[in-house]
Amino acid sequence: MEKSLFRPFVTITVLMGITLYALTSAVGVEFNKIPGVVMDFPEKVGIWVGNELRFCHNSDACAKDYRDASFYIRDLDFPDICPNCGAGLFKCARAEKEQLPPDTEFVKSAFTNAVGTRLHTSIVLSGTARDSIHRPQRCLKGQGNTLESEYTLEVPVAGRNALDVRVIKTSRTFRTAEGDIPYYGFYAYWFVGKKRETSSHYTRMFWLAWDRVVNSEANRWAYIAVSGQREPDSDEYEEHIISFVQQVYPKVLSDAFHEHSVADR
Template identity: 30%
Template sequence: MNRRVWIWSVVTALLMAGTAFLLAELRGRQRLGESGVRTRPIPGETLRVEVELPEVVPGYRSEPVAVQQEVVEALPADTSFGQRIYRGEDGFELLLNVVLMGTDRTSIHKPQFCLVGAGWRIDETVTDRIRIPRPHPYDLPVVKLLTSREMTVQGRAVPVRGVYVYWFVCGDGLSGEPTGWERMWWMARELVTRGVLQRWAYVTCFAVCAPGREEATYERMKAFLAEAVPEFQTVPGPPAPVAAGNQEGAQ
């Protein structure tokens, strides 16, 4: 064997062994952080809890939606869920869903895989901020996906659009960054420096609309989330800056 190849083989083996040892050490002393959403126990369940989504949001009635069994079986056994469909008086519908990780971070995944797997095409990805009024006014960082597909209605294919809004929250963080690197960096930093595995929740809100109604649909979703988020999310962002005109009026 070439001497240089031998040296690099030894170095690689040492690095792999060192990494394995470090991960084992971190795993042995890690503790699970607080979640950023409200939960309640599930009778007879030891690994999972239920994420408490509000039953009542002004202007909407709601009902719980069972998580598909194949989704439950595909994710780690200590993954928790909350899912409800909300209907406005005019028939407008949206689905609010939360996936909460336990000790296995693979519970949290990129939404793009699920959407494409369900037949939706992602046409546009936009980062945005939604003003949440309580417990103090703050701007919630979110990712907005504009999607499209065809649905069969009365035997013919009809184009429809979907507006998909998502973000991530844990006991000490909010992330609305689409690549996931921000969240992964925070998780690694907290695990190494404090031995805390951040317990992230993946929150999504989805509504279907006719082509051309995307912006109107998004505006309704923003108004809905402004009312709903304070009811289930326990971690707010930093207070939003007050506009100069409002400061003068408050004096």
């Protein structure tokens, strides 16, 4: 009995050691620049109309205390110039720009349907550094959110098995002159590599290590996120997630992913 319990423990320990070595060693590993995603959201996704975001990082004017001014592309005369201070605009927030490796890529957009429901969407793509992307839970907590619960939502996708999307239910309180205002939100995401996808951070880390050890290759990974507001006692927001993901899914995956994917079909 003791031997049968000890064996899986040793196996897990060995696998963890291999993973740690693979992630910290770059000897003989070739960096693959080709991502599994397209760094661009379409202007329209079914019933959802998008508007890409830009951010001003000018700490003396628009981004004091890291409270960036954000703008929609369609509202700008010049898409890369802040209309308030004249500084350059970026595709990510100032804190993201400063904390993440410089070759990390971003695209952010807001999509709205005919009744005014708004979804905030983003793709974050890693560069050469492994810490370009991480578990979204870290950022959500850092932004003042309470993580109430999380679960995996199966999204039916044409031509393949259901796509697993991780969903986090959040809440927070905004203090205003009129009093405290509760806000209930959701954050849904999944990770995409050159030929694999998963909703699990740990599965992504395993495949990252596997490709380094077995294929001597470091692939770029991205995470695609969809977030918005929800009613505290309703799961209607899941319909919005499913509706949007089903239609955006084939549009944000690159040709390389479609050619080499080993996702469930």
